[in-house]
Amino acid sequence: xxxxxxxxxxxxxxxxxxxxxxxxxxxxxxxxxxxxxxxxxxxxxxxxxxxxxxxxxxxxxxxxxxxxxxxxxxxxxxxxxxxxxxxxxxxxxxxxxxxxxxxxxxxxxxxxxxxxxxxxxxxxxxxxxxxxxxxxxxxxxxxxxxxxxxxxxxxxxxxxxxxxxxxxxxxxxxxxxxxxxxxxxxxxxxxxxxxxxxxxxxxxxxxxxxxxxxxxxxxxxxxxxxxxxxxxxxxxxxxxxxxxxxxxxxxxxxxxxxxxxxxxxxxxxxxx
Amino acid sequence: xxxxxxxxxxxxxxxxxxxxxxxxxxxxxxxxxxxxxxxxxxxxxxxxxxxxxxxxxxxxxxxxxxxxxxxxxxxxxxxxxxxxxxxxxxxxxxxxxxxxxxxxxxxxxxxxxxxxxxxxxxxxxxxxxxxxxxxxxxxxxxxxxxxxxxxxxxxxxxxxxxxxxxxxxxxxxxxxxxxxxxxxxxxxxxxxxxxxxxxxxxxxxxxxxxxxxxxxxxxxxxxxxxxxxxxxxxxxxxxxxxxxxxxxxxxxxxxxxxxxxxxxxxxxxxxxxxxxxxxxxxxxxxxxxxxxxxxxxxxxxxxxxxxxxxxxxxxxxxxxxxxxxxxxxxxxxxxxxxxxxxxxxxxxxxxxxx
Amino acid sequence: xxxxxxxxxxxxxxxxxxxxxxxxxxxxxxxxxxxxxxxxxxxxxxxxxxxxxxxxxxxxxxxxxxxxxxxxxxxxxxxxxxxxxxxxxxxxxxxxxxxxxxxxxxxxxxxxxxxxxxxxxxxxxxxxxxxxxxxxxxxxxxxxxxxxxxxxxxxxxxxxxxxxxxxxxxxxxxxxxxxxxxxxxxxxxxxxxxxxxxxxxxxxxxxxxxxxxxxxxxxxxxxxxxxxxxxxxxxxxxxxxxxxxxxxxxxxxxxxxxxxxxx
Numbered sequence: 001x002x003x004x005x006x007x008x009x010x011x012x013x014x015x016x017x018x019x020x021x022x023x024x025x026x027x028x029x030x031x032x033x034x035x036x037x038x039x040x041x042x043x044x045x046x047x048x049x050x051x052x053x054x055x056x057x058x059x060x061x062x063x064x065x066x067x068x069x070x071x072x073x074x075x076x077x078x079x080x081x082x083x084x085x086x087x088x089x090x091x092x093x094x095x096x097x098x099x100x101x102x103x104x105x106x107x108x109x110x111x112x113x114x115x116x117x118x119x120x121x122x123x124x125x126x127x128x129x130x131x132x133x134x135x136x137x138x139x140x141x142x143x144x145x146x147x148x149x150x151x152x153x154x155x156x157x158x159x160x161x162x163x164x165x166x167x168x169x170x171x172x173x174x175x176x177x178x179x180x181x182x183x184x185x186x187x188x189x190x191x192x193x194x195x196x197x198x199x200x201x202x203x204x205x206x207x208x209x210x211x212x213x214x215x216x217x218x219x220x221x222x223x224x225x226x227x228x229x230x231x232x233x234x235x236x237x238x239x240x241x242x243x244x245x246x247x248x249x250x251x252x253x254x255x256x257x258x259x260x261x262x263x264x265x266x267x268x269x270x271x272x
Numbered sequence: 273x274x275x276x277x278x279x280x281x282x283x284x285x286x287x288x289x290x291x292x293x294x295x296x297x298x299x300x301x302x303x304x305x306x307x308x309x310x311x312x313x314x315x316x317x318x319x320x321x322x323x324x325x326x327x328x329x330x331x332x333x334x335x336x337x338x339x340x341x342x343x344x345x346x347x348x349x350x351x352x353x354x355x356x357x358x359x360x361x362x363x364x365x366x367x368x369x370x371x372x373x374x375x376x377x378x379x380x381x382x383x384x385x386x387x388x389x390x391x392x393x394x395x396x397x398x399x400x401x402x403x404x405x406x407x408x409x410x411x412x413x414x415x416x417x418x419x420x421x422x423x424x425x426x427x428x429x430x431x432x433x434x435x436x437x438x439x440x441x442x443x444x445x446x447x448x449x450x451x452x453x454x455x456x457x458x459x460x461x462x463x464x465x466x467x468x469x470x471x472x473x474x475x476x477x478x479x480x481x482x483x484x485x486x487x488x489x490x491x492x493x494x495x496x497x498x499x500x501x502x503x504x505x506x507x508x509x510x511x512x513x514x515x516x517x518x519x520x521x522x523x524x525x526x527x528x529x530x531x532x533x534x535x536x537x538x539x540x541x542x543x544x545x546x547x548x549x550x551x552x553x554x555x556x557x558x559x560x561x562x563x564x565x566x567x568x569x570x571x572x573x574x575x576x577x578x579x580x581x582x583x584x585x586x587x588x589x590x591x592x593x594x595x596x597x598x599x600x601x602x603x604x605x606x607x608x609x610x611x612x613x614x615x616x617x618x619x620x621x622x623x624x625x626x
Numbered sequence: 627x628x629x630x631x632x633x634x635x636x637x638x639x640x641x642x643x644x645x646x647x648x649x650x651x652x653x654x655x656x657x658x659x660x661x662x663x664x665x666x667x668x669x670x671x672x673x674x675x676x677x678x679x680x681x682x683x684x685x686x687x688x689x690x691x692x693x694x695x696x697x698x699x700x701x702x703x704x705x706x707x708x709x710x711x712x713x714x715x716x717x718x719x720x721x722x723x724x725x726x727x728x729x730x731x732x733x734x735x736x737x738x739x740x741x742x743x744x745x746x747x748x749x750x751x752x753x754x755x756x757x758x759x760x761x762x763x764x765x766x767x768x769x770x771x772x773x774x775x776x777x778x779x780x781x782x783x784x785x786x787x788x789x790x791x792x793x794x795x796x797x798x799x800x801x802x803x804x805x806x807x808x809x810x811x812x813x814x815x816x817x818x819x820x821x822x823x824x825x826x827x828x829x830x831x832x833x834x835x836x837x838x839x840x841x842x843x844x845x846x847x848x849x850x851x852x853x854x855x856x857x858x859x860x861x862x863x864x865x866x867x868x869x870x871x872x873x874x875x876x877x878x879x880x881x882x883x884x885x886x887x888x889x
Contacts, residue, residue: 042374042585042610045353058586065582128446135452136409136437165708170678172711173697175723175783181733185722189713217409217439217447228438231413232368232583233349266712266763 047236055236071225075241076248079222082138083210086145087199090206093146094153095188095195101154102161103187104179112158119151123209127216141213148209149202156201160194161187193267196260200253207249299498304337305358305489305506306351308344311460311545312384312487313360314531315513321530324516328509332501351375351490357502358491362415364574366490368583371594371610376493378612379486380503381510382558386485388548389460390419391467391477396454398473401427403434403455409447410457412438415485418577420457422484423476448472460545461537482550483561484570493612507617508626511555518553555622562615568600571611575603628690629654629786629819630675635684636854637670644670646854648684650838657813657820657834659863661827661874663882666840666855668823672791675821676701688786699723702780706792709776710764716775717760720747723783747782754778754808770801774808781812790822794829806833827875837861839874842881 009017033046047055060072100107101115123144130147134140164187172182214223222245229237261268307316319325320338329336339356341347351359352370358380361369370377394402400423410416417436424430439447444462447453448469456466467474478485489506496503517527525539532542552558561567572591578584579591588594592604597612620626628651635648645667652658662668673679674686677696686693688700697703710719721735724743728735735743751757754774756767764772773793780788790809794802810833813820824830830837839859846852859874 040374042372044373054586128443131443131446132449135450136439136447137452167705167708168711170676170697170703171705171709171779172726174676174699174701174703174780174785175726176699177726177733178730180731181726185726185733186711190711215440216443217437219435219437224438227440228412230349231345231411233352233373264713266765269765 044233044235047239051236052240055234056240059237059240071220072241072244074220075222075225076244078218078220078224079210079214080248082141082213082221083145083203083206086142086210087149087203087206089142090146090150090153090202091195091199093150094157094198095191097154098157099161099183099187099191101158102164103183108158115151115154115158119155121151123148124212127212131216136217141210141218144209144213145206149206152205153198153202156198157191157195160191160198164190193260193264196256196264200256203249203252207245211245301333302335302337303357303495303499303502304339304355305360305491306339306341306347306356307360308341308347309535310344310360310487311389311535311542311549312551314535314542315383315510315517316360316489317534318517318527318530319509319513322527324512325506325509328505328512331508332505334499334501334505336502336505351492357495358489358506361488361490363486363488363571364415364418364578366488367571367574367594367596367611368413368578370490371596372578372584372588374610376610376612377490378493378496378614379488379562380491380496380614380617381489381507382552382562382613382618383487383489383510384549384551385483385487385561386415386459386478386548387482387550388477388479389463389545390415390458390485391463391474392420392423392455392457393448393463393466394455394473394475395448396471398475400424400475401429404429405434406454407435407437407452408455408457409437409439409444409453411441411444412436413581413583416457416459417581418574419476419478419481419485421577422481422573423457426476426480460548461535461541464541464544477548479548483566484573486570487549503617504620504626507555507621511621511626514551514553514555518551555618558618559615559622562613562618563599565600567613568596568598568603571596571598571613572603628652629688631685631687631690633685633687635674635686636682637667637674637679638682638854642851643854645674645840646856648857650857650860652819652836654819655817656836657818658822658836658838659830659834660821660823660838660840661825661830661878662840662855663878664825666842666881668840669791671840672789672821672823675787675789676703699783700786701789702783702785702787703789703791704773704776704780704793706795709793710772710779712764715761715763716751716756716767717744717747719764719775719779720750720782722779747778750778750782751775753812768801770797770805773797773805777809777812781816781818784816787819787821790820792823792825795825802829809833827878831863833863835863837863839878841877845881 029046030049033048036043036046037048056072060070063069064071097111097115101112102108126147127144130140130143134143168186169182172186177185210221211223211226214221215227218224222241226238226241305316307313316325316338317340325336325338341350344361347359348361348365348369350356351361352373352375354375363379366377366379392400392408394400408420410420420436421431424433439456441458441462444456444458445465448456448466458466463474463477466472489510491503491506513527517524517531528542528546529539532539535542537545552561575584575594575596576591579588579593584591584593593608594611595605595607595609596603597609599613599615602609630650630652632648632650635645636643637645648671660668660671670679674681675693677694677698680695688694694700703709711722714722721743722733724746725735725740726733728739728743748757748760751760754777756771756774756778759767759771764775767775776793794805797805806829809820812818820834822834824833837859838857840855841858842853842855843858844853858877
């Protein structure tokens with residue numbers, strides 16, 4: 001028999017092994033839920049699986065009794081909109097400042113210390129200040145995301161811009177490029193796939209800031225709903241929402257990754 | 273090998289949920305209760321620190337652990353999940369969280385009701401009707417929400433006429449200082465801070481609906497039935513604390529100063545909050561309050577509000593789905609009583625039988 | 627006609643003398659190969675020609691005028707690595723020079739202008755043997771093909787001088803031989819002036835017209851930076867007098883041993 005280190009599962013076995021922990025978690029959950037529900041049929045802490053189905057059906061496919069809206073979609077739309085605007089603005093700022101800092105030494109000397117300083121400020125700590133400056137509306141939520149993720153994206157892109165080989169920048173000059181052309185034809189296009197990976201990395205924190213902002217003051221949104229129904233321990237709504245957020249995050253990440261591989265093959269297949 | 277892996281994984285996965293397996297209420301001799309910071313619940317802190325709770329527990333040969341939890345809703349959720357035998361909460365939250373969650377709960381001690389501690393504050397106007405079409409910031413589904421609904425009744429408006437913005441209580445004061453926020457419903461000490469700001473008008477407060485927002489010590493009904501000593505010790509301790517803190521002597525002042533400090537204010541601030549709280553220092557007053565017919569009417573209003581907002585669960589066909597037992601009679605379903613108001617233990621205290 | 631003139635050129639970093647007293651005149655159409663131990667200023671010399679470094683003393687003239695102090699179109703360059711832009715296809719790489727010239731704002735051309743650039747670029751790619759690879763990205767090309775592309779990209783700009791910084795150092799010997807042929811034929815066709823650094827002395831001996839050896843004639847083992855390197859041999863290629871190669875090899879080998887020991 002081969003040593004353990006040399007034994008590899010086949011493709012089906014690999015899938016089965018990967019699914020196993022999930023199945024075990026579900027089984028363990030069902031056992032625990034069953035135990036609690038036998039004790040108290042109205043228990044809200046570990047609802048039975050069919051309660052989830054009902055809750056999903058109610059939130060996603062039935063208009064709300066109070067507002068007549070389909071809550072899950074309304075929440076998803078509101079959250080994705082905030083997330084999208086926040087991340088898009090951050091990405092734009094990051095790419096502009098990152099290119100400036102990364103390519104032009106005079107700009108770098110001026111702004112790099114500021115960006116480094118800003119990136120060390122914990123965004124949650126200045127939340128009350130944000131509310132006073134930006135109010136409690138959509139602006140504050142988007143701003144929290146922007147303030148939360150932009151400094152790190154700038155630093156990342158600045159670093160990536162500085163990693164562009166000096167040879168290529170000299171090459172551009174020998175081909176007659178001026179500074180602006182070096183940016184438009186070399187730095188900008190080379191940073192695009194790196195911007196996508198910076199966005200993918202910052203989506204995790206962006207969700208965190210979004211949900212935090214929605215928990216503080218909102219009238220709709222995925223984070224709002226979770227923190228609202230938490231008030232009456234509605235696990236049958238909270239857990240599907242958590243799974244849904246996870247799926248959304250996964251889908252966005254997957255799409256970005258695929259887009260980047262399709263659009264920038266030269267970045268992903270460096271071989272020679 | 274696969275089998276052992278599977279077994280290990282199963283054990284590990286089960287361990288994840290063991291913390292959540294139900295606690296069976298049996299006769300036992302060690303109990304725990306939880307509370308969070310609020311004017312009417314500070315006496316529990318004083319009682320625990322001064323060993324008054326321990327003294328009464330010793331008398332009945334049991335142990336009672338008093339635990340402070342920083343987040344109010346979290347403390348109720350912990351109680352509902354079975355982590356504590358008792359918890360300090362309001363009548364509305366007792367109905368919508370543990371009782372609606374099938375945890376049969378008993379209001380062992382009625383400590384006080386809010387008599388101005390909860391209010392609605394408007395910026396730039398003193399007419400409640402002006403909130404029509406505006407945003408109102410409050411902790412959604414809390415007693416502030418209930419208070420707003422009751423306030424709107426008085427001017428012929430309903431919640432549909434305005435937009436409720438769920439706002440965390442921790443950020444309420446900061447939120448009020450921003451331009452977007454023109455109306456809030458909240459509780460003390462936030463309420464007095466907000467009212468003190470320029471151009472702010474308190475247009476409604478809980479003194480206009482006296483006795484509707486009630487602060488309770490809620491305990492698990494089964495635990496109480498199996499362990500009357502638990503109820504006796506808690507009630508005995510509570511009224512000893514009441515006697516101490518209400519006394520107009522040095523000891524009383526010392527007790528109130530202690531509670532003031534523990535709740536992050538000074539004696540004057542704490543006494544101001546006490547002024548807008550109708551404390552039942554005497555057990556007999558609380559017994560009278562529980563026995564009155566108004567309590568049943570109040571709980572009906574609370575239940576109807578809760579039902580309208582989906583707080584009784586989606587399976588609830590009407591406001592009476594969760595039965596509420598009061599000495600004046602049962603509101604709602606007789607077969608599904610989950611919240612009980614009983615004067616028994618407080619009566620024992622009033623008669624000096626503890 | 628003199629295209630490059632060096633008059634008493636020095637390059638120092640602090641008290642480290644890298645190059646000292648360089649004097650030479652290079653005529654149009656010469657192909658100069660530069661050899662020498664590493665640490666003897668070959669690359670620094672190339673940087674002076676390129677404009678990324680400036681001489682501390684002396685004069686460096688291009689067509690009788692001081693050389694511009696930053697890289698520009700007058701000098702083309704092929705590095706050992708990273709010479710082509712990885713995010714552009716072979717064709718786009720070769721068109722780039724024309725596009726940058728054609729549109730000073732964005733560096734992108736359209737319509738008729740683009741068609742002309744494309745046609746010229748395809749011809750250039752054909753002449754370096756990359757006609758079939760026009761739409762490939764650099765990462766899809768072998769190392770030799772990437773260097774062919776780099777040559778095509780530099781030469782389409784018709785630079786006054788072409789600088790080659792160990793361009794074939796990373797290539798296999800067989801491919802290197804092909805590249806030698808290509809460079810020689812392009813040099814002849816376009817009447818180029820070429821400076822090529824190589825670490826392979828034999829390569830330097832038959833490629834081009836003139837061989838320069840950079841070496842440190844005075845060497846203080848305690849302070850290797852005290853004296854700079856000079857051009858110790860300036861030979862026309864073809865002077866294959868017996869023993870010259872051996873002699874150069876010996877002195878360069880000795881310098882490199884001393885430098886390695888002290889550094």
